Amino acid sequence: MRHIFPVVIWRFLGIITTMEQDSAQGKQAIDALVGLGHMRVWSVIITIFGDAVVGRGGKVAATTLAALTEQMGVKPEAFRVALSRLAKDGWIERSKSGRLSFYRLSAQGVAEFGPATTRIYAPKAGTEAGWHLVVLPTAAGESSWGDAVSLGGRCYLSPRPVTDTEALSMTGPIGKVPDWVKDRLGAADIAADYAALLQVLKQHSGAGVSDLQAAVMRVLLVHQWRRLVLRHADLPPRFFPDDWQGEACRTEVHRLRAELAPAADSWFNAQII
Incomplete structure (x- = not known):
């Protein structure tokens, strides 16, 4: 018993130490x-x-x-x-x-x-399918276009078709993406x-x-x-x-x-x- 008791105490202290370490992690x-x-x-x-x-x-x-x-x-x-x-x-x-x-x-x-x-x-980012390149007849504030992305001036990328009948809207495969678009x-x-x-x-x-x-x-x-x-x-x-x-x-x-x-x-x- 004299040998068992210290071992039990040592294991108990080891558990406490591990719990403290886990909590610290x-x-x-x-x-x-x-x-x-x-x-x-x-x-x-x-x-x-x-x-x-x-x-x-x-x-x-x-x-x-x-x-x-x-x-x-x-x-x-x-x-x-x-x-x-x-x-x-x-x-x-x-x-x-x-x-x-x-x-x-x-x-x-x-x-x-x-x-x-x-x-x-x-599980992964969205695809480029369904995005529209939109050119407006006049510049518009970004806030008015919701989740569309401004590429500068009158150009936007929109995840859905636009309802503005005066806008030029194009969709389809996109070729090389230039660095200035990536930065934007x-x-x-x-x-x-x-x-x-x-x-x-x-x-x-x-x-x-x-x-x-x-x-x-x-x-x-x-x-x-x-x-x-x-x-x-x-x-x-x-x-x-x-x-x-x-x-x-x-x-x-x-x-x-x-x-x-x-x-x-x-x-x-x-x-x-």
């Missing part, structure tokens, strides 16, 4: 993803709904949302302000059950977020953000993190990916600069999401009922 990954910036709390909450809540009945307790955002370093005051703003702007709806508050995406929120889902989780489609600030995200993703895995940390990591992963992939045209890599890291990021996003899935889903399934 998760915290480092979370800090790295938060450190990429662009952490508008209201936008992160929308990501939580889209990635984890909508597919689980659509309703989540405020305490669950708070547990996730707290791990990201969001202060309670900022969390409450974000919820209030989302409710005021019609994105979410609130209900009560006893002393607990619950939230779900409103019809407006579903309509706004739903169409983006396909792009966010797509792949803005330097987005390219830099992709490069930064890729560096973080390559440094972390889903191994050795708690269920809660896995859930937080997945939300942050999807959030950082979402804010980039929705900022540019959904076109194949040949339409972007040669050093474009968008598709390399996509590969790493899918890799890390798959690694995090078992633990993250376990946490979400226990919290969202």
Whole structure:
């Protein structure tokens, strides 16, 4: 017994050390993803709904949302302000059950977020099929063309047919994509953000993190990916600069999401009922 007791203590201390190390790994990954910036709390909450809540009945307790955002370093005051703003702007709806508050995406929120889902989780970039090269009779503000991409002056790339009868619209195979078009489609600030995200993703895995940390990591992963992939045209890599890291990021996003899935889903399934 004199020999067994120290061995048991040693193993117990080893388990504690491993747990602490695992927790540290998760915290480092979370800090790295938060450190990429662009952490508008209201936008992160929308990501939580889209990635984890909508597919689980659509309703989540405020305490669950708070547990996730707290791990990201969001202060309670900022969390409450974000919820209030989302409710005021019609994105979410609130209900009560006893002393607990619950939230779900409103019809407006579903309509706004739903169409983006396909792009966010797509296994690869879109094709060039169906895009239209449009020349307008007069210059137009970019805001008036929605998801069309300005190539400068009166020229646009549009993912759908145009209704302006005065516009010249052409569709079909596109030959060589000149560098000036690539630079226009792949803005330097987005390219830099992709490069930064890729560096973080390559440094972390889903191994050795708690269920809660896995859930937080997945939300942050999807959030950082979402804010980039929705900022540019959904076109194949040949339409972007040669050093474009968008598709390399996509590969790493899918890799890390798959690694995090078992633990993250376990946490979400226990919290969202």
